[in-house]
Amino acid sequence: MDTFDALAHGMAVAMQPMNLLYALIGVFLGTAVGVLPGIGPALTVALLLPVTYKLDPGGSLIMFAGIYYGGMYGGSTTAILINTPGESASMATALEGNKMAKAGRGGPALATSAIGSFVAGTIATIGLAFLAPWLVDFAVRFGPEDYFALMCVAFVTVSATFGDSPVRGLTSLFIGLTLGLVGIDKLTGQARLAFGIPELLDGVEVTTLAVGLFAVGEALYVASRRHHAEEKLEPVRGSLWMTREDWRRSWKPWLRGTLFGFPIGALPAGGAEIPTFLSYSTERRLTKHPEEFGKGAIEGVAGPEAANNASAAGTLVPLLTLGLPTSATAAMMLAGFQQYGLNPGPLLFAERPDLVWGLIASLFIANGMLLVLNLPLVGLWVRLLAIPQAWLYAGILVFATMGTIAAKPSVVELSMLAAFGVMGFLMRRFDFPIAPVVIGLILGPIAESQLRRALAISLGDPMVLLQSPMSATLLGVALIALLAPFVLRGLGRFKANED
Amino acid sequence: MISSHMRLFGAVVALLLGASGPASAQQLELKLMAPAAPGGGWDQTARSMQQALVAAGVARSVQVTNVPGAGGSVGIAQFVNGAKGDGSQMMVNGFVMVGALAMNKSPVTLDQVTPIARLTEETQVIVVPASSPIKTAQDLATALKADIAKVTFAGGSAGGVDHVMAALFAGTVGADAKRINYIPFSGGGESLAAILGGKVTAGISGLSEYEGQIKAGKLRALGVTSAQRLPGVDIPTFKEQGIELVLANWRSVVAPPGITPEQRKVLSDAVEMMVKSDAWKDILKQKGWDDAYLGGDAFADFLKKEITRVTEVLKSVGLVKS
Amino acid sequence: MTPDTASDNLARTPARRVDRAGIAIAAALAVLAAVLVWDASKLPATTMYGMGPEAMPIVIAVGLVVLAVGNLIDALRGKLPPRESMDPKPVWLIIGGLALLIAIIGLGGGFILATSALFVTTSAAFGRRAVLADTAIALVISTLIYLAFDKLLTLSLPTGPLERLL
Numbered sequence: 004m005d006t007f008d009a010l011a012h013g014m015a016v017a018m019q020p021m022n023l024l025y026a027l028i029g030v031f032l033g034t035a036v037g038v039l040p041g042i043g044p045a046l047t048v049a050l051l052l053p054v055t056y057k058l059d060p061g062g063s064l065i066m067f068a069g070i071y072y073g074g075m076y077g078g079s080t081t082a083i084l085i086n087t088p089g090e091s092a093s094m095a096t097a098l099e100g101n102k103m104a105k106a107g108r109g110g111p112a113l114a115t116s117a118i119g120s121f122v123a124g125t126i127a128t129i130g131l132a133f134l135a136p137w138l139v140d141f142a143v144r145f146g147p148e149d150y151f152a153l154m155c156v157a158f159v160t161v162s163a164t165f166g167d168s169p170v171r172g173l174t175s176l177f178i179g180l181t182l183g184l185v186g187i188d189k190l191t192g193q194a195r196l197a198f199g200i201p202e203l204l205d206g207v208e209v210t211t212l213a214v215g216l217f218a219v220g221e222a223l224y225v226a227s228r229r230h231h232a233e234e235k236l237e238p239v240r241g242s243l244w245m246t247r248e249d250w251r252r253s254w255k256p257w258l259r260g261t262l263f264g265f266p267i268g269a270l271p272a273g274g275a276e277i278p279t280f281l282s283y284s285t286e287r288r289l290t291k292h293p294e295e296f297g298k299g300a301i302e303g304v305a306g307p308e309a310a311n312n313a314s315a316a317g318t319l320v321p322l323l324t325l326g327l328p329t330s331a332t333a334a335m336m337l338a339g340f341q342q343y344g345l346n347p348g349p350l351l352f353a354e355r356p357d358l359v360w361g362l363i364a365s366l367f368i369a370n371g372m373l374l375v376l377n378l379p380l381v382g383l384w385v386r387l388l389a390i391p392q393a394w395l396y397a398g399i400l401v402f403a404t405m406g407t408i409a410a411k412p413s414v415v416e417l418s419m420l421a422a423f424g425v426m427g428f429l430m431r432r433f434d435f436p437i438a439p440v441v442i443g444l445i446l447g448p449i450a451e452s453q454l455r456r457a458l459a460i461s462l463g464d465p466m467v468l469l470q471s472p473m474s475a476t477l478l479g480v481a482l483i484a485l486l487a488p489f490v491l492r493g494l495g496r497f498k499a500n501e502d
Numbered sequence: 503m504i505s506s507h508m509r510l511f512g513a514v515v516a517l518l519l520g521a522s523g524p525a526s527a528q529q530l531e532l533k534l535m536a537p538a539a540p541g542g543g544w545d546q547t548a549r550s551m552q553q554a555l556v557a558a559g560v561a562r563s564v565q566v567t568n569v570p571g572a573g574g575s576v577g578i579a580q581f582v583n584g585a586k587g588d589g590s591q592m593m594v595n596g597f598v599m600v601g602a603l604a605m606n607k608s609p610v611t612l613d614q615v616t617p618i619a620r621l622t623e624e625t626q627v628i629v630v631p632a633s634s635p636i637k638t639a640q641d642l643a644t645a646l647k648a649d650i651a652k653v654t655f656a657g658g659s660a661g662g663v664d665h666v667m668a669a670l671f672a673g674t675v676g677a678d679a680k681r682i683n684y685i686p687f688s689g690g691g692e693s694l695a696a697i698l699g700g701k702v703t704a705g706i707s708g709l710s711e712y713e714g715q716i717k718a719g720k721l722r723a724l725g726v727t728s729a730q731r732l733p734g735v736d737i738p739t740f741k742e743q744g745i746e747l748v749l750a751n752w753r754s755v756v757a758p759p760g761i762t763p764e765q766r767k768v769l770s771d772a773v774e775m776m777v778k779s780d781a782w783k784d785i786l787k788q789k790g791w792d793d794a795y796l797g798g799d800a801f802a803d804f805l806k807k808e809i810t811r812v813t814e815v816l817k818s819v820g821l822v823k824s
Numbered sequence: 825m826t827p828d829t830a831s832d833n834l835a836r837t838p839a840r841r842v843d844r845a846g847i848a849i850a851a852a853l854a855v856l857a858a859v860l861v862w863d864a865s866k867l868p869a870t871t872m873y874g875m876g877p878e879a880m881p882i883v884i885a886v887g888l889v890v891l892a893v894g895n896l897i898d899a900l901r902g903k904l905p906p907r908e909s910m911d912p913k914p915v916w917l918i919i920g921g922l923a924l925l926i927a928i929i930g931l932g933g934g935f936i937l938a939t940s941a942l943f944v945t946t947s948a949a950f951g952r953r954a955v956l957a958d959t960a961i962a963l964v965i966s967t968l969i970y971l972a973f974d975k976l977l978t979l980s981l982p983t984g985p986l987e988r989l990l
Contacts, residue, residue, distance in 0.1 A: 146696060171895075177888050181888070184884065189688065190685070190877065195867065196881075201572055201575050201576045201579060204572035205570070226911075226914035226949045393949075393950035396947075400918070400922075401943050401962075401965075401969075404939065405969070409973070409981055412981075417929060420922075421922040433849065434904070434907075447884075451880045452688075455879075456874075459654070460683075460702060461874070462651055651873060
C-alpha cells in the first residue's frame with residue numbers, strides 16, 4: 004500500500020538521530036513558552052517559528068511539530084498544577100485536573116494527560132491517513148444550520164458543570180453569554196457593548212477570562228480565607244504514577260475523547276473547545292465514580308485531553324485535503340509548509356506525498372518525544388506545589404499576568420484580567436460555578452453567528468434548521484440529552500418502587 | 503549564491519548612501535508596527551520587510567511590534583499618537599484597514615499618516631460550485647438583477663475587501679447594491695465549506711486561497727478583478743466580460759504624521775531599495791505575493807481614491823452612517 | 825460592588841433569613857440586562873435578511889431578567905449556601921498589586937518592575953512579612969524570566985529602565 008510505504012519513509016527520515024534531537028529541542032521550547040497562560044499552541048508556534056528558519060527543511064519541520072505539541076502540553080500542565088488553563092481547550096482539563104493535583108494526585112493527572120494525548124494523537128493520525136478524503140466530504144456538507152445544531156448539543160452539556168443549583172449555573176452561563184456579545188458583530192460589523200473603547204472591539208479574549216476567573220480569582224479567594232486554616236498542599240499522596248486502577252479508568256475516556264475530537268476538529272468551524280466539553284460531560288455521565296467528579300476524577304482529565312489532541316489532528320484534514328487552515332493552529336501549520344515553498348491543497352496528497360507523510364511522521368515522532376520528555380518531569384512538576392504558599396501564589400499571579408503581558412500588553416487587557424479576577428473571587432465566595440461563564444463566552448458567539456448565517460441564507464425562514472438532516476438529527480440529540488436525565492430519574496424511581 | 507548577490511548589493515547600497523550624507527542607511531534603525539496579531543497577513547508582511555531590509559543592507563536593524571485589534575484601529579491610533587514626527591517608525595497596513603476605520607468610527611484616519619509605498623496586492627475572484635447553473639459573470643449579473651436577495655455571497659469579515667467587492671459587483675451590473683445578501687464567514691475554511699456544500703450562491707476571496715480548488719475542478723471561477731489577464735491564470739477578468747470591476751487587496755507601508763520631507767525621503771528610499779532587492783523578490787516568490795510597488799505621491803493619490811471608493815461603498819450597504 | 829459589604833454584615837448575623845448579598849446580585853443582573861437592552865437599542869438596523877445584531881442581546885437580557893428573579897427568590901428565602909467569614913485585607917493587597925502592575929506597564933516602567941510589584945504584594949497578602957527579602961527574590965526571578973523569554977526566545981516583553989540596562 005502506498006500510504007504505508009509513504010508513512011514508513013517519512014518515519015525513517017524523522018527517526019534520524021539529528022532529527023530526534025531537533026524534536027527534543029522543539030518539544031522543550033514549546034513546553035517552556037506554552038506553559039504561559041494566554042499563549043496557546045498557535046501563538047507558541049508563531050513566536051518560535053523564526054527559531055526553525057535556521058535549520059534545513061526536514062529539521063525545521065520536525066522541530067516545528069515538536070514546538071506545537073510542546074505548546075499544547077504546556078497549556079495542560081498549568082491547567083492541572085495551578086488551575087490556569089493556558090488556552091481555552093484545556094479549560095475542561097483544569098476542572099478535574101487541578102482538583103486531582105490538590106489532592107496529591109497531580110502525578111497521575113499529568114501522566115494520563117500526556118499518555119492520553121499520545122494515544123489520541125496516534126489514533127487520529129491513523130484516521131487522518133485513511134479517512135481524510137471521506138471525512139472532508141462530510142465536513143464540507145456541514146452548513147451554518149448544522150453548526151448551530153451542534154452548538155445546541157454543546158449547550159446542553161454545559162449543565163454538567165453547573166454544580167447543585169441550576170439557577171446559579173444558568174446565571175454563570177448568561178454572564179458568559181453577555182461577555183460573548185462584547186465587540187464587533189461578525190455579521191454586520193457593528194460594535195456591541197464596546198462603550199467606545201477600541202480594545203474592546205475585538206471582544207473578550209477567552210484566555211483572559213479563563214485566567215482571570217480561574218487563577219487570579221482563586222488566589223484572591225484562598226488569600227481571603229487564610230485566617231481559617233492554611234491550606235496545606237501535599238504534592239504527592241499515594242502513587243506518583245498512574246496505578247492499575249488509573250489505567251483502567253483512563254483508557255475508555257481516551258478513546259471516547261478521540262471519537263469526539265477528531266471528527267469535530269475536522270469541521271472547518273469545529274474547534275477544540277466543543278469536543279473537550281462534550282467529552283467532559285460524557286465522562287461525567289458515564290463514570291462509575293460520579294461522587295469523585297468535582298473533586299478530582301481522572302476520567303475528567305483523560306477524556307478532554309484526548310479530545311483536545313485528536314481535534315488538533317482533525318484540523319489537518321481540511322488543511323491537507325482542501326489546503327485550508329481552519330484554525331490559528333492550522334494556519335501556523337501552513338506556515339510550516341510554506342517553508343518548503345509549497346501550498347497545501349486538493350492536489351497535495353497526489354503531488355507531494357513525501358512531504359505530507361513527512362509532516363505526519365514528524366507529528367508522530369514529536370508526540371512520542373513529548374512523552375519521553377515529560378513523563379520523567381512529572382515528579383519535578385508536581386513538586387512545584389511544595390513551594391511555600393505565599394511564593395506559590397505570588398508566582399502563579401506573575402505567571403498568569405505574564406501570559407497577557409506577552410500576548411497583548413495593553414492596560415485595557417490587563418485591567419480586564421484583574422476585573423475578571425475579582426469576579427472570579429466573588430463568584431467563588433457566593434458559590435457560583437466558574438466554568439459556565441467561559442463556556443458561555445466560547446459557545447455563545449459561535450451559536451449566534453451560525454444561526455444568523457443560516458437565517459440569512461434562508462431569507463429568515465427558521466425551517467432551514469429542520470430541513471437539513473444533519474441539523475435535525477443534532478437538534479434531536481440535544482433534545483434527548485436535555486430530557487434524558489429527567490426521564491432516567493423517573494425510570495429509576497419507577498424501578499425503585501417496583502423493587 | 504543569493505548571499506553573494508546580497509553582499510554585493512549591500513556594498514553598493516552602502517557606497518551610495520555613504521556618499522549621500524549623515525543619514526546613511528547603514529545606520530538606519532527602524533521600528534515597524536504590524537497592527538495585527540502575529541501570524542496574519544500584515545504581520546507576515548512586516549516580518550518579511552524586516553528580513554529583506556536587513557538582508558539587503560538597507561537598515562542595520564528592524565524591530566517588529568504587534569499591536570492587534572479591530573482591523574488595525576487600535577494599532578493606527580497608537581501609531582499616529584505615539585510616533586508623531588518619528589522618522590524611524592513605519593506601519594504596515596492594507597485595504598481592510600480603510601473599511602475597518604470607517605466602520606469602527608475611529609477618531610484616527612489614514613489621512614493622518616504619511617504614505618510611503620504600496621508593496622503587494624492580491625487579485626480577488628468570484629467562484630461558484632462546479633455544479634452551479636451559473637457559468638459566467640454575466641449569468642451571475644442576471645441572477646442578481648432577477649432577485650438580489652436570493653443570490654447569497656460568502657466571504658470574509660463584514661466591511662472587508664470581499665464585502666466591498668460584492669457590493670461593487672452588484673452596483674456595476676445594475677442591481678441594487680444596498681440589498682445584497684452578503685454573509686461574512688470567520689475564515690476561508692468556513693466560507694469554502696459553505697460554497698462547496700452549495701449553501702450559498704457564490705463565494706468571494708483572494709485568488710490564491712481558492713486557486714487549488716479551481717484547478718482541481720471543484721469550484722468554477724467566474725472572473726478575477728485584475729485589469730489584465732494574469733500570467734499563468736486561466737480565468738477571464740471581469741473587465742473583458744464587460745463588467746467594469748477592477749480591484750485588488752493591497753498592502754502598503756506608511757510613516758507617522760509630522761515627519762519632515764527629508765525623513766520621508768529616507769524612508770521612501772529605504773523601502774524602494776528593499777523592493778528592488780533580491781531578498782524581497784525571493785520572499786514574494788515564496789509567499790506567492792504579487793509585486794505592486796507604487797511609491798511617493800502616486801501612492802498618496804491611490805490611497806486617497808481607495809478611501810473615497812471604499813467609504814462610499816460601505817455607506818451604500820449601510821455599514822457606515824453618512 | 826456592594827455584595828462585599830453586605831456579606832460582612834451577614835457574616836456577623838448568619839441567622840438572618842433574607843440574604844442581602846443575594847439581593848444585590850439579583851439587582852446587578854437586572855442592571856446588566858438593562859445595559860444590554862440600552863446598547864442594543866442604539867444599534868442601527870442594517871441586516872435585511874434573517875436576524876439582526878440586536879436580537880441576541882435582547883434574548884440574553886430576557887434570560888438575565890428571569891435569572892435575576894430566580895436569584896431574588898433564593899435570596900428572599902435565605903436559600904444561598906452558607907459563607908464563611910472573610911479577611912478583606914489580603915484581597916485588597918492583591919488587587920492593589922494588580923493595579924500597581926497595570927500602572928507600571930501603562931507608564932512604561934517595564935516588565936521586571938511590574939511583575940516584582942505584584943509578586944511582593946501577593947506574598948505579603950499571604951502573610952509574608954520579609955518585604956525586602958521578597959523584593960530581592962522577585963527582582964531576581966523576574967529578571968531571569970525576562971532574559972529567558974526576551975533574549976533567548978525573542979518574545980517581546982514591555983521594556984522599562986531596568987530592561988534597558990540588560
